Amino acid sequence: MSSHELVIVANRLPVDARTLPDGATEWVTSPGGLVTAMESVMRHVESGAWVGWHGSPGEQPEPFTADGMSLYPVRLDADEVARYYEGFSNATLWPLYHDVIVDPEFHRTWWDTYLAVNRRFAKEAAAVAGPGATVWVHDYQLQLVPEMIRKDRPDLRIGFFNHIPFPPVELFSQLPKRNQVLRGLLGADLVGFQREGDAQNFLAAARQLLGYHVEGHAVTVPGIGTQPARDVVAGAYPISIDSAAVSALTEDAEVRARARQLREDLGQPKKIVLGVDRLDYTKGIRHRLKAWGELLNDGVVDPQDAVFVQVATPSRERVDAYRQLRDEVELTVGRINGDFAPIGRPAISYQHRTFDRRDMTALYMAADVALVTSLRDGMNLVAKEYVASRPDLRGALVLSEFTGAADELRAAILVNPHDIDELKASILQALAMTEDEQELAMTSLRRQVLDHDVQAWAHEFLEDLEQAGNPAEPVSHTVTLADGDDGDAEQLETKLTEFAHTPRILVASDFDGVIAPIVADRDAVMPDAGTLEALTELAEDDDVTVALVSGRALADLDKHTQMPSSVVLIGSHGAEIGALPPTVNAGVLDAASLTMDETRQGRLDSVIRSLKTIALKHPGAEVEVKPTAAVLHTRGVRGRSAPDATEAALDYARTLPWATVTPGKEVVEFSVVETSKGEALDALARACAADAWLYLGDDVTDESVFVRAGEHDLAVKVGDGDTAADHRVADTDAVRELVQSLLEKRRANGR
Numbered sequence: 115m116s117s118h119e120l121v122i123v124a125n126r127l128p129v130d131a132r133t134l135p136d137g138a139t140e141w142v143t144s145p146g147g148l149v150t151a152m153e154s155v156m157r158h159v160e161s162g163a164w165v166g167w168h169g170s171p172g173e174q175p176e177p178f179t180a181d182g183m184s185l186y187p188v189r190l191d192a193d194e195v196a197r198y199y200e201g202f203s204n205a206t207l208w209p210l211y212h213d214v215i216v217d218p219e220f221h222r223t224w225w226d227t228y229l230a231v232n233r234r235f236a237k238e239a240a241a242v243a244g245p246g247a248t249v250w251v252h253d254y255q256l257q258l259v260p261e262m263i264r265k266d267r268p269d270l271r272i273g274f275f276n277h278i279p280f281p282p283v284e285l286f287s288q289l290p291k292r293n294q295v296l297r298g299l300l301g302a303d304l305v306g307f308q309r310e311g312d313a314q315n316f317l318a319a320a321r322q323l324l325g326y327h328v329e330g331h332a333v334t335v336p337g338i339g340t341q342p343a344r345d346v347v348a349g350a351y352p353i354s355i356d357s358a359a360v361s362a363l364t365e366d367a368e369v370r371a372r373a374r375q376l377r378e379d380l381g382q383p384k385k386i387v388l389g390v391d392r393l394d395y396t397k398g399i400r401h402r403l404k405a406w407g408e409l410l411n412d413g414v415v416d417p418q419d420a421v422f423v424q425v426a427t428p429s430r431e432r433v434d435a436y437r438q439l440r441d442e443v444e445l446t447v448g449r450i451n452g453d454f455a456p457i458g459r460p461a462i463s464y465q466h467r468t469f470d471r472r473d474m475t476a477l478y479m480a481a482d483v484a485l486v487t488s489l490r491d492g493m494n495l496v497a498k499e500y501v502a503s504r505p506d507l508r509g510a511l512v513l514s515e516f517t518g519a520a521d522e523l524r525a526a527i528l529v530n531p532h533d534i535d536e537l538k539a540s541i542l543q544a545l546a547m548t549e550d551e552q553e554l555a556m557t558s559l560r561r562q563v564l565d566h567d568v569q570a571w572a573h574e575f576l577e578d579l580e581q582a583g584n585p586a587e588p589v590s591h592t593v594t595l596a597d598g599d600d601g602d603a604e605q606l607e608t609k610l611t612e613f614a615h616t617p618r619i620l621v622a623s624d625f626d627g628v629i630a631p632i633v634a635d636r637d638a639v640m641p642d643a644g645t646l647e648a649l650t651e652l653a654e655d656d657d658v659t660v661a662l663v664s665g666r667a668l669a670d671l672d673k674h675t676q677m678p679s680s681v682v683l684i685g686s687h688g689a690e691i692g693a694l695p696p697t698v699n700a701g702v703l704d705a706a707s708l709t710m711d712e713t714r715q716g717r718l719d720s721v722i723r724s725l726k727t728i729a730l731k732h733p734g735a736e737v738e739v740k741p742t743a744a745v746l747h748t749r750g751v752r753g754r755s756a757p758d759a760t761e762a763a764l765d766y767a768r769t770l771p772w773a774t775v776t777p778g779k780e781v782v783e784f785s786v787v788e789t790s791k792g793e794a795l796d797a798l799a800r801a802c803a804a805d806a807w808l809y810l811g812d813d814v815t816d817e818s819v820f821v822r823a824g825e826h827d828l829a830v831k832v833g834d835g836d837t838a839a840d841h842r843v844a845d846t847d848a849v850r851e852l853v854q855s856l857l858e859k860r861r862a863n864g865r
């Protein structure tokens with residue numbers, strides 16, 4: 115797999131597919147501020163990647179490179195686009211995060227798909243990031259990704275930037291699964307927002323909804339069990355535009371000519387008023403049209419003198435609220451034109467399509483007034499683009515106070531767009547501004563926009579991420595034999611002979627999957643009689659200690675193996691140790707404090723009580739009590755209450771610094787004894803004074819034993835998968851042969 119130093123994760127890749135005449139596909143970079151900013155930061159790293167959707171449902175193109183970046187397309191099927199993108203992202207989150215201008219819709223299937231798609235993005239990002247790399251996740255479609263990546267790759271530095279507002283906690287609380295969303299975001303080291311107010315809303319949500327400690331801009335995410343607590347920083351990073359690129363366009367002779375031509379095409383009006391937006395209900399287009407219509411109706415604006423150009427880019431046309439908005443806007447434009455437009459010239463020139471950057475700049479250069487009347491907007495780049503397009507220091511900007519841009523562009527005419535009278539007055543004020551007034555305001559606005567461009571924004575975010583991150587050391591899972599490598603059978607034979615000749619040995623084995631084939635019903639397990647018999651015979655030798663080590667509870671292991679007392683049984687991953695033969699020094703084992711005492715019993719009782727309370731609230735959940743642990747099983751919980759039960763258990767886990775909490779598939783295990791098979795085997799090897807040990811295991815929990823193997827020890831992995839063991843055998847049959855062979859060799863040696 116590739117290993118990139120910087121990985122951008124966003125809903126869309128910065129490219130669009132174009133089909134060539136011969137049917138082949140060509141990728142065209144889509145222009146935009148984010149792409150420019152990322153290109154600029156990518157220039158400072160050895161190797162950069164971008165993970166995102168390529169825009170064609172159902173297809174899975176191979177990774178490719180563009181502009182020196184490796185692009186990794188993420189597949190989205192048509193129904194996933196409908197549920198994850200149009201549904202949960204744009205009909206649930208978007209309206210909720212924009213002050214519920216329209217009612218958010220909640221559907222549980224949308225959430226399920228959002229979860230699944232976020233997981234797919236996270237998996238891809240985790241796969242392509244190099245050791246200790248930086249990952250930067252963008253926007254509301256991918257809020258669960260930071261936590262998902264962290265689970266897989268704690269060595270990464272993870273940043274998240276939200277391009278849209280973050281709502282006040284009173285609104286955010288409406289979101290079903292709000293805590294999962296918060297936890298998803300808190301997987302990042304740095305969470306960036308457009309405005310300080312957004313960051314404060316997020317911090318308040320973390321404090322009020324999750325109960326986390328917040329100090330200044332930092333949230334402390336408590337650790338689970340032995341996992342340490344982490345600090346997550348939330349702050350404001352107002353995004354900007356590629357100011358230099360816009361300035362360059364304004365110098366372009368052809369663009370300037372186009373601006374002049376535009377005025378001519380519109381009939382040389384005295385004033386051109388401009389609105390540029392995605393056709394979105396957050397942009398306040400209806401309010402703007404209403405104000406303009408009333409100004410014409412009142413007779414204070416003469417349609418012979420002034421033309422209003424509204425560019426409305428098609429957007430999210432399959433989402434109901436957007437279809438409805440388009441109908442309303444077009445109806446209103448038609449009415450106003452019908453009522454007021456002089457023959458041969460519009461009162462409102464309505465453009466429902468996309469323009470290229472050059473045409474857009476020409477429009478900005480031609481406009482005497484720009485109207486930005488969003489009801490809520492993360493930033494609003496149109497306002498900044500307009501300012502950057504006016505090196506002539508002419509023009510006036512009417513700007514809604516509900517945009518992020520209003521925090522910075524204080525010299526604009528700030529307006530509350532809900533107040534139509536105020537909006538009308540602001541438009542008149544802008545139309546009436548003298549050249550001196552325009553120059554004064556524009557000079558101040560331009561200082562803001564030119565000093566803080568999108569490149570500076572990206573660099574600042576990444577620099578702060580560098581400071582904020584406290585990632586774990588790059589994980590080095592010891593892999594001695596990779597999956598597919600069967601090891602050297604001859605070498606295993608030689609080592610086994612050597613081992614058989616070692617004076618005092620410990621022979622230990624996992625149970626399920628090693629001595630007994632794995633079966634669906636844990637109670638129906640059938641151990642291999644031949645293996646158990648060979649082990650029993652080995653245990654008759656005073657210089658051989660035999661042990662079975664399992665995740666099962668001790669009593670369960672005993673029931674299924676029925677071994678004589680000469681064989682040591684170790685249950686619950688090492689936390690329960692059965693009767694010991696005289697060859698094992700019990701004192702050494704006690705000193706290793708692997709097992710229960712009074713304090714631990716008290717803790718276990720309290721865990722059991724709490725888990726039972728959680729189970730009561732989620733019918734179908736069950737609590738299994740083990741001697742050193744309690745387990746919440748959620749498999750029986752119907753529907754979506756299952757993840758909620760798991761969430762509740764994990765919330766509880768965060769309050770228990772002394773518990774070892776292991777979330778699994780539909781189970782969460784709380785152990786009050788902190789141990790592993792590796793620690794248990796280590797202690798046992800010391801307690802029986804073994805010169806060398808042999809261990810057979812098939813599970814990830816057996817790796818804790820394998821990594822401890824010394825020169826004379828024999829670590830044998832049973833079955834497939836990467837492993838730290840030096841040797842591999844195929845299955846339970848091969849295990850039987852190996853144990854029998856060891857018995858024979860030991861006997862042949864006269865022992």
Ligand code: ADQ
Pocket residue numbers: 277278353390391392425426427467468469470474491492493494495496499
């Ligand atoms: P948007 O809601 O898309 O972005 P905005 O910031 O205004 O809003 O950006 C729109 C961009 O599209 C501008 O660069 C504009 O020039 C361009 N555009 C609009 N109409 C066009 C047309 N017809 N043809 C060509 N280009 C057109 C979200 C948030 C914002 C936040 C940005 C960036 O909603 O609040 O500012 O992300 O973080």
